[in-house]
Each structure stands twice: as C-alpha cells, then as structure tokens.
Amino acid sequence: MEANIHFPDPSKVREELIQKYPAKVAKKRAKSIIVNDPLIIPEVQANVRTVPGIITQRGCSYAGCKGVVLGPTRDIVNIVHGPIGCSFYAWLTRRNQTRTESLMDANYIPYCFSTDMQEENVVFGGEKKLKIAIQEAYDLFHPKSIAIFSTCPVGLIGDDVHAASKEMREKFGDCNVFGFSCEGYRGVSQSAGHHIANNGVFKHMVGRNNTPSVGKFKLNLLGEYNIGGDAFEIERIFEKVGITLVASFSGNSTVRAIENAHTADLNVILCHRSINYMGDMMETKYGIPWMKVNFVGAESTAKSLRKIAEYFGDEELKAKVEEVIAEETPRVKAVIDEILPRTTGKTAMLFVGGSRAHHYQDLFAELGMTTVAAGYEFAHRDDYEGRHVLPSIKIDADSKNIEELKVLPDPELFNPRKTEAELKALKEKGLEINGYEGMMKQMTRKSLVVDDLSHYESEKLIEIYKPDIFCAGIKEKYVVQKMGIPLKQLHSYDYGGPYTGFEGAVNFYKDIDRMVNNPVWKLIKAPWEKNGNGAGLAASYVTQ
Amino acid sequence: MKHAKTATQNACKLCNPLGACLAFRGIESCVPFLHGSQGCATYIRRYLISHYKEPIDIASSNFHEESAVFGGSHNLKIGLKNVSDQYKPQVIGVATTCLSETIGDDVPGILREYKKEFKNGTPMPILIHASTPSYQGSHIDGFHAAVRATVKTLAEKGEEQSLINLFPNMVSPADLRYLKEIFNDFKAPLMLLPDYSQTMDGGPWGEYHRIPPGGTPASAIVSAGSASASIEFGSTLEASKSAAGYLEEAFDVPRYHLSLPIGIKESDKFFSLLETLTGKPRPEKYEDERRRLIDAYADGHKYVFEKKAILYGEEDLVVAMTAFLSEIGMTPLLCASGGKSGLLKKRIMELIPDMEELGIKVREGVDFADIEDEAKVLKPDFLIGNSKGYTMSRKNNIPLLRLGFPIHDRFGGQRMHHLGYRGTQELFDRIVNTVIEQRQNASSIGYTYM
Numbered sequence: 001m002e003a004n005i006h007f008p009d010p011s012k013v014r015e016e017l018i019q020k021y022p023a024k025v026a027k028k029r030a031k032s033i034i035v036n037d038p039l040i041i042p043e044v045q046a047n048v049r050t051v052p053g054i055i056t057q058r059g060c061s062y063a064g065c066k067g068v069v070l071g072p073t074r075d076i077v078n079i080v081h082g083p084i085g086c087s088f089y090a091w092l093t094r095r096n097q098t099r100t101e102s103l104m105d106a107n108y109i110p111y112c113f114s115t116d117m118q119e120e121n122v123v124f125g126g127e128k129k130l131k132i133a134i135q136e137a138y139d140l141f142h143p144k145s146i147a148i149f150s151t152c153p154v155g156l157i158g159d160d161v162h163a164a165s166k167e168m169r170e171k172f173g174d175c176n177v178f179g180f181s182c183e184g185y186r187g188v189s190q191s192a193g194h195h196i197a198n199n200g201v202f203k204h205m206v207g208r209n210n211t212p213s214v215g216k217f218k219l220n221l222l223g224e225y226n227i228g229g230d231a232f233e234i235e236r237i238f239e240k241v242g243i244t245l246v247a248s249f250s251g252n253s254t255v256r257a258i259e260n261a262h263t264a265d266l267n268v269i270l271c272h273r274s275i276n277y278m279g280d281m282m283e284t285k286y287g288i289p290w291m292k293v294n295f296v297g298a299e300s301t302a303k304s305l306r307k308i309a310e311y312f313g314d315e316e317l318k319a320k321v322e323e324v325i326a327e328e329t330p331r332v333k334a335v336i337d338e339i340l341p342r343t344t345g346k347t348a349m350l351f352v353g354g355s356r357a358h359h360y361q362d363l364f365a366e367l368g369m370t371t372v373a374a375g376y377e378f379a380h381r382d383d384y385e386g387r388h389v390l391p392s393i394k395i396d397a398d399s400k401n402i403e404e405l406k407v408l409p410d411p412e413l414f415n416p417r418k419t420e421a422e423l424k425a426l427k428e429k430g431l432e433i434n435g436y437e438g439m440m441k442q443m444t445r446k447s448l449v450v451d452d453l454s455h456y457e458s459e460k461l462i463e464i465y466k467p468d469i470f471c472a473g474i475k476e477k478y479v480v481q482k483m484g485i486p487l488k489q490l491h492s493y494d495y496g497g498p499y500t501g502f503e504g505a506v507n508f509y510k511d512i513d514r515m516v517n518n519p520v521w522k523l524i525k526a527p528w529e530k531n532g533n534g535a536g537l538a539a540s541y542v543t544q
Numbered sequence: 545m546k547h548a549k550t551a552t553q554n555a556c557k558l559c560n561p562l563g564a565c566l567a568f569r570g571i572e573s574c575v576p577f578l579h580g581s582q583g584c585a586t587y588i589r590r591y592l593i594s595h596y597k598e599p600i601d602i603a604s605s606n607f608h609e610e611s612a613v614f615g616g617s618h619n620l621k622i623g624l625k626n627v628s629d630q631y632k633p634q635v636i637g638v639a640t641t642c643l644s645e646t647i648g649d650d651v652p653g654i655l656r657e658y659k660k661e662f663k664n665g666t667p668m669p670i671l672i673h674a675s676t677p678s679y680q681g682s683h684i685d686g687f688h689a690a691v692r693a694t695v696k697t698l699a700e701k702g703e704e705q706s707l708i709n710l711f712p713n714m715v716s717p718a719d720l721r722y723l724k725e726i727f728n729d730f731k732a733p734l735m736l737l738p739d740y741s742q743t744m745d746g747g748p749w750g751e752y753h754r755i756p757p758g759g760t761p762a763s764a765i766v767s768a769g770s771a772s773a774s775i776e777f778g779s780t781l782e783a784s785k786s787a788a789g790y791l792e793e794a795f796d797v798p799r800y801h802l803s804l805p806i807g808i809k810e811s812d813k814f815f816s817l818l819e820t821l822t823g824k825p826r827p828e829k830y831e832d833e834r835r836r837l838i839d840a841y842a843d844g845h846k847y848v849f850e851k852k853a854i855l856y857g858e859e860d861l862v863v864a865m866t867a868f869l870s871e872i873g874m875t876p877l878l879c880a881s882g883g884k885s886g887l888l889k890k891r892i893m894e895l896i897p898d899m900e901e902l903g904i905k906v907r908e909g910v911d912f913a914d915i916e917d918e919a920k921v922l923k924p925d926f927l928i929g930n931s932k933g934y935t936m937s938r939k940n941n942i943p944l945l946r947l948g949f950p951i952h953d954r955f956g957g958q959r960m961h962h963l964g965y966r967g968t969q970e971l972f973d974r975i976v977n978t979v980i981e982q983r984q985n986a987s988s989i990g991y992t993y994m
Binding site: 020021049051053056059060061063085086088112113115118132137155185186188189455463474475477478481484 | 549550551552553554555557558560562577580582583584585587588589590591593598600601603604605606607608609611612619620622623624625626627630641642643647677678679680682746748749752754935
C-alpha cells in the first residue's frame with residue numbers, strides 16, 4: 001500500500017531525530033526508529049529501558065497493574081500500599097466508567113485508598129498498618145474482594161503483601177484478599193504491571209465460580225477498559241446481536257463476572273498488549289481460544305462482529321450480525337459523508353498506548369486520513385511486528401523479573417471449545433485465532449514507526465511532517481498545541497467518547513473534524529511558517 | 545461520627561516531590577529531575593498538566609530493579625548528563641522520591657562526584673538538590689523544600705541592595721503576575737521565587753523551546769543573599785523550613801512573614817509592609833482596587849452574610865481564606881487540611897479568637913472521608929477548595945467553590961486569581977454569584993433580577 005501523500009525521506013528523518021543524542025544513546029534509539037515496509041516488516045526494538053534523563057511518556061508497573069487492569073472492576077476495594085502520591089495520582093484519572101445494575105450495588109471506583117505510609121512505616125515496616133487498612137476497608141464495606149498494590153518503598157523494606165493478604169483472607173473467610181508486587185521500579189514500563197495484573201487476576205479470581213453462564217454465544221471481552229464509556233457501546237451491540245458477554249477484563253466489570261469468565265466459549269482481545277497473557281493462560285487451562293478484534297472504527301466493528309459470528313459458525317448469528325450492521329450503518333454513513341470532504345488527505349500521527357496507536361488508524365482511514373508515523377509507549381515487538389516474532393524476542397533482565405505463570409490444562413475444567421481441525425479451518429478463513437499480526441502490516445510503506453517516542457523526538461517529527469493531528473496523551477498535548485497542531489488525547493479522549501462501535505465512530509469523526517478544521521489553529525503562527533516553507537529537511541521531500 | 549482510621553481514604557494532599565517539581569519550574573532554564581522510578585515523573589507531569597494545561601517536562605533517573613537494590617548513583621549521573629546534553633539547562637533541580645530516600649542514596653555526594661567526573665566537556669548546569677521523600681509531609685512541604693534548597697545553593701552575600709525577596713508560596717500564575725505588577729508599580733526591585741507565571745501559563749511558541757521561557761534567573765537568586773528584606777507568605781511556614789528563614793540565618797536578610805494576602809486586612813498588611821520597606825506610598829491604583837473591593841463588600845454583604853462554609857486545602861490557603869471569610873461575615877465551620885504542620889489551629893485562633901464559641905472546627909491531617917463526615921453534620925452552604933471535593937459536593941448537594949490546586953474539572957484554574965485586593969475581588973464576586981445562582985435555581989418563580 002502506497003500513500004498518496006508527500007512523505008519526507010524517512011531515512012533522513014531518522015537521522016535528524018537521533019543526531020542530537022550522544023553516540024551511545026543515538027545507537028540505541030536508532031533501533032527503535034524504523035522505516036516501515038508492510039511486506040517485509042523490519043524489526044523494531046521495543047520494551048527496552050528508557051535511558052535516564054531522556055524524558056519518556058512511559059509510566060510504571062504500578063500504573064499498569066492498578067491503574068489499567070484492576071482499576072476498572074467496580075467491586076474490588078483497591079488499597080495502595082505506600083506513600084500517598086501513587087494512590088492520589090491514579091484516583092479516577094483514567095476515566096474508566098462503570099454502571100452498577102442497581103443503586104445498592106457496590107462501586108468503589110470513586111474511592112482512593114492508601115496506607116499513606118509515613119517515615120516510621122518505612123523504618124519499622126508497614127505490614128501492620130497494611131493489615132489495619134485491610135481490616136478497615138472490610139469493616140466499612142464488606143467487599144467481595146480487596147486488592148493490595150505495592151509501591152516502590154514496599155519492595156525495598158521487605159513488606160510481604162502476599163502474606164498479609166493471605167492472613168486477612170483467611171481471617172475474613174468471605175472476602176478474597178490478594179496482593180500485587182507491582183513496585184514502580186519493576187520492568188521497563190507499565191507493561192510489566194499489566195503482566196503482573198494478569199497473573200494475579202488469573203491466579204486469584206478466574207475459575208472461582210463454576211456456575212454455568214447462560215447464552216448460546218458466550219464470550220469475554222479482554223483488554224477493554226471502558227474509557228469514556230467504550231464498553232457500554234460494545235455491550236449495546238453485543239446485546240443487539242444476541243452475544244452474551246460473560247466477563248469483561250475489565251471495563252464495567254464485577255468480581256463475580258471475572259470469577260465466572262472461564263465458562264465462556266471465546267475470548268476476544270482488544271488491547272493485545274495489556275491482556276494477551278490472560279488469553280493465553282485461559283486457552284491453556286480451560287481450552288478457550290482467543291481472537292484479536294478491534295471495535296475502534298465502524299468498519300472494524302462490522303468486521304469484528306463478522307469474525308465472531310464466523311467463529312461460532314452459526315447461520316442465525318451471522319444473519320443477525322448482518323442485520324445489525326445494516327441497521328447501524330446509515331447513521332454512521334450520514335455523518336462520514338458530510339465530514340469526509342473536510343478530512344480527506346489530511347495526516348495523523350499516533351504515539352500512544354500498547355494497542356491504541358494501531359486501533360485508531362482504522363478510524364483515521366475511515367476519515368480519509370493517512371497515518372504518517374506511529375508508535376507505542378510501552379508495547380513489545382509482537383505488537384509491532386506480529387506474534388510470529390515471539391520466539392525470537394530476547395528475554396532480558398527486566399522481563400525475567402516478571403513471573404511467567406506455569407499453566408497446565410485444568411484436570412476438570414479443561415474443555416477445548418474447538419478441535420484442532422476446526423481452528424485450522426477458521427484460521428484459513430482469515431480469523432486471527434490465538435494470533436495477532438501487529439501494527440506494521442497495516443501501515444503504509446515509508447511511514448515511520450518509533451517506539452517509546454521521547455519528548456524531543458516528537459517535537460522534531462512535528463517540525464518535519466507538520467501533521468494535521470497528533471494523537472497521544474495529556475503529557476504531550478500542550479506542547480504539541482503550542483506549535484499549532486491539535487492533539488487528540490487517546491487515553492482520556494479529551495474527556496469525550498465513547499469511540500468504539502458505531503456510536504463511537506460517529507463521535508470520533510465529529511471530534512476530529514472539529515479539531516483539524518478549527519479556525520483557532522490559524523491564529524497560531526507555526527514555526528515553519530516564519531521562514532517560508534521551512535529549511536533543511538523540507539527541501540528533501542520526495543513524492544511517491 | 546469521627547471514626548478514627550489508620551488508612552487514608554480520598555486524600556486531601558498530594559506527595560512531596562510534586563511540590564518540588566512545580567517550584568523548580570519557576571526557575572529560568574531549569575529542568576526538574578526526580579531521582580526515582582519513571583512513574584513518579586510521569587504521574588506528576590500528568591497531574592500538574594491537568595491543572596495548568598501547559599507542557600511540563602520532568603526528567604527521571606528511571607530506577608530499575610538493580611538500581612533499587614544497589615543504589616541509583618549510576619542512573620542519576622547518566623540522567624544528568626543526558627538532560628544537560630539535550631536540554632542545555634542552566635539549572636537542574638533534583639528532587640528525591642520515596643524510593644531513593646528509602647535506599648538512602650547520598651544525593652549531595654553523587655552530585656559532587658558528577659561535577660568532578662564531568663567537569664570537562666559538557667557545560668555544567670547548576671545542580672540543586674531538595675530532599676522530598678513522599679512518606680513525609682505533603683506536596684506543600686516539597687514546594688518549600690525546593691525553594692529553600694534553591695536559595696541555599698545559589699544565594700550569596702554581596703553588597704546590600706534595595707532588592708526585596710518575595711517567596712509567594714504555592715500560588716497561581718495569575719497571582720504571580722499580580723505580585724510582579726505590584727512591585728513594578730512600587731518601582732521596587734524584586735526577586736520573586738519561584739516564578740512560574742510564564743512557564744506554567746504561557747503563549748504559543750513561534751519556535752520549539754526545549755525549556756519554556758520564563759522563570760526567575762539563577763543570577764537573580766544569587767543576589768537574594770544581599771537583599772534588604774525577604775517577604776514570605778504562608779502563616780504555617782516556619783523559618784526553619786523556609787527560604788527566607790535560611791537567608792535570615794545565613795545572611796541576616798530580615799524575614800517578614802505574612803499570611804497569604806487574601807481579604808482586606810491581610811492585603812493591607814502586605815501593602816503596609818511594602819510601604820515601609822520601600823519608603824514609598826502605595827500607588828493610587830491599589831487604593832482604587834481597595835476602595836472598589838470595600839464597595840463590593842458593602843453591595844454584596846446581604847448575599848453572603850452568615851453563610852457557612854467548609855474550607856479545605858493547603859493549610860496556608862485555609863488560614864488565608866478564613867481571614868477573608870470572617871471579614872465578609874461568613875463562618876468557616878470547618879477548616880480542614882491534609883497537611884499536618886501542627887500550627888493550623890493556632891493560626892486560625894489568632895484570626896478568630898472566639899472560634900470555639902462560634903463552633904469553628906479545625907482539623908489537620910484529614911482526608912475527604914473525614915471532611916464528608918463533618919459536612920453531613922455541619923450542613924454548610926458551601927464547600928471551598930480544590931476539584932477533589934466535587935464528589936462530596938455532588939453527593940451531598942452542597943455547592944463547591946473551586947480554588948487552589950488541583951482544578952481539573954473547570955477551565956482556567958491556572959489563571960484563577962486569589963491574592964491582593966484584585967484577587968479577593970474575583971473570589972468575592974464568585975462567592976456572591978454562587979449564592980445567587982443557587983437561589984435563582986431553587987426559586988419556583990424564576991426571578992430574573994437577583
């Protein structure tokens with residue numbers, strides 16, 4: 001696929017990006033800045049440590065564990081064991097929403113619990129205070145579950161959160177207390193925290209409730225965190241087509257649903273990076289295959305629904321899916337037809353997440369916009385290049401520190417939902433069963449792929465490419481906008497959303513139209529406007 | 545009702561290093577640097593940005609497993625080197641975190657080593673170190689620790705100048721601009737530290753800046769040691785922890801300690817002090833501002849008189865707001881803070897000696913669960929404080945007047961003006977309008993004149 005727009009010479013861009021770095025840093029960064037070719041898919045260095053002093057957008061293990069994966073389940077009381085900051089900063093900041101079924105149902109998401117460690121706890125140990133905090137939370141709410149999250153000092157002073165959790169769990173009898181060693185210094189980014197969270201949820205929650213789930217087509221939605229109500233839209237569509245959502249990991253989810261997740265017949269994965277471990281472990285232990293889908297984008301939603309129907313192989317479901325797509329499409333089309341002339345030919349850059357930079361390219365394609373450069377903050381090589389590279393990924397010290405659970409088929413509950421032959425047939429039909437092709441295959445030739453883009457590199461890219469929109473998070477937002485380029489936050493959605501499904505596509509089209517065609521940008525004199533068409537690289541642009 | 549609890553639920557404070565990063569942003573050409581895990585820098589950036597809506601770069605030494613075990617010296621040095629090469633700052637403000645403090649890294653020692661190791665070749669920025677373990681105090685302590693550390697690193701004794709040092713506390717960019725305007729109108733030379741009026745609330749950039757323009761130049765901070773006086777805002781800020789306290793001790797620069805000037809009386813104190821220190825009368829403009837404010841008090845008194853409020857936030861802000869509310873006839877039923885200086889009650893009692901008879905409660909070291917418990921009983925007309933009180937406001941149907949930090953559910957928190965006659969005027973108008981709006985909404989008739 002060749003883009004019909006002007007690309008700067010990507011190899012020169014690459015050179016420009018790294019030339020300011022000291023030689024050693026430049027050498028390292030060069031491996032993470034790659035000119036794409038979807039036919040060959042070159043190797044991208046990813047999931048390696050950020051060099052100290054190079055300002056990164058990455059977060060920490062705690063953020064991935066508590067903030068991302070465990071945060072959205074409404075009836076777990078999350079207690080952060082550590083000084084106050086970590087709990088405060090993760091307090092509702094992710095905008096994951098939840099909807100209780102009745103006013104009486106538990107919802108602890110608006111709370112921010114912390115042991116608020118003080119100096120004496122650091123000196124003499126904090127386990128005692130932690131146990132009191134657990135007891136207080138239990139007395140106050142009588143929750144089904146309490147989860148404990150360790151922050152940096154906890155690991156150093158040797159507090160054993162797992163032993164404390166076990167002791168309290170046994171003491172209560174009716175409350176599942178479990179801990180996570182997700183200290184911020186573990187791993188290279190929040191990605192380590194996702195893995196730690198997956199392990200904990202799998203060990204302590206999944207499989208605890210064997211009540212058979214009801215429904216003909218039962219699945220779990222993995223890696224969907226209900227930012228801005230995304231899960232609500234997917235739930236609406238599932239309900240309409242007659243798919244039973246057993247559990248969501250973890251947007252709008254409950255303890256009961258997750259404990260019952262192993263009774264579903266399929267796992268569909270949205271955010272591959274944060275939850276693929278769960279898909280693999282459930283496949284091994286219970287025989288539930290997983291399939292990569294994408295509900296970001298109207299066409300992607302339709303495609304994903306068709307894939308799900310194909311998986312279940314039921315004609316009635318297939319017909320229902322077509323019916324729903326036909327029903328939803330006109331209102332989406334009405335909006336895109338109106339907007340498309342204003343967005344076609346524009347360019348976007350996406351540097352966000354561990355999956356979002358891929359998913360949102362579909363929406364931009366629907367808007368007639370080309371993604372000229374993209375990358376993740378905390379992804380691994382498989383998210384870029386596809387899962388076929390997994391065996392060749394080097395295990396370094398950082399990944400070795402994160403436990404790999406040894407999972408075996410459950411002697412009673414293992415039940416392969418599909419035979420090997422059936423799976424093979426589905427794969428031949430183009431379904432990504434237990435697989436993911438990654439982002440680069442979908443990106444144009446000569447587009448740029450950059451992992452863990454630094455602040456400095458983003459300025460450079462903007463200067464060189466002058467994209468019409470830049471997608472990242474709040475940390476990048478205002479610096480990019482100072483340069484006259486609108487920045488769409490794809491973590492918090494700029495407090496909008498949902499962006500999934502059909503309704504979400506409509507929201508996104510409108511939001512992007514408002515941003516890229518906003519008169520306010522004309523008031524900001526961009527740096528390259530000052531010197532005519534800019535200097536240096538602009539002269540070396542090539543036309544495809 | 546007042547349940548004694550050990551854990552913190554919905555904290556009314558942030559952590560120590562956050563305040564230090566903000567203060568370092570008020571020094572010209574300075575990159576704040578956190579010695580700890582990268583998550584701290586990321587979280588603090590995202591949090592500050594949600595209030596100020598400005599880019600904020602904070603570097604980190606990116607601790608990993610082995611740095612946590614064997615010490616972070618190596619990472620700190622690499623980090624400093626990379627920041628120096630890439631950003632070419634004049635100053636790097638290094639603040640510690642709970643991680644580096646727990647392992648006991650000797651940061652001053654590491655900085656000395658760094659200076660020795662890299663003395664040739666790269667330009668050497670001024671390195672400032674503030675000790676800010678998050679298991680002590682709160683964000684405001686980190687703020688003051690960074691300001692004090694900056695002065696300690698830079699200030700020198702020279703020939704005495706007419707210069708006045710002003711340490712304004714953690715106030716908004718709008719407040720900082722106002723303070724500079726006042727000194728300018730007095731024609732009095734000023735060393736304001738920190739000054740993030742531009743770095744945290746600036747315009748679009750004609751060209752990319754590695755470090756945004758603005759802030760107090762290091763050269764100006766050097767002369768803080770030879771200033772004629774220091775003025776320091778914050779009634780619970782003790783000399784032993786403050787920049788002005790250090791300057792008095794080390795260089796005999798007299799320290800004038802005031803509450804944050806909110807309300808007529810406290811603003812009067814500030815202006816009188818300026819008159820004394822400069823030997824000049826206050827410019828007419830401020831007489832006018834004061835007259836307008838008193839006029840507004842007279843015009844608006846019927847709306848606010850005898851209204852009851854719960855105040856929460858940093859202790860100094862709570863004290864200052866108490867002074868203001870009591871002069872417009874409002875009662876702060878509860879003065880609450882997540883901070884724990886041990887001085888809050890004393891300071892409020894100095895302002896309102898009969899506070900106990902009036903039923904005014906003061907509580908330090910509380911969280912929003914405690915404040916909400918109190919609110920349910922006290923049934924105030926208002927909550928006054930930062931955005932974090934919104935859930936409590938919504939649940940209990942009590943209007944929230946937003947001020948201070950953080951404000952992330954209203955636009956323009958960084959431009960909110962609190963100080964002096966003009967800032968008080970803005971606060972007063974907002975309070976009156978909140979009352980009017982509430983009354984108008986509650987009216988079954990729908991009055992259009994209020």
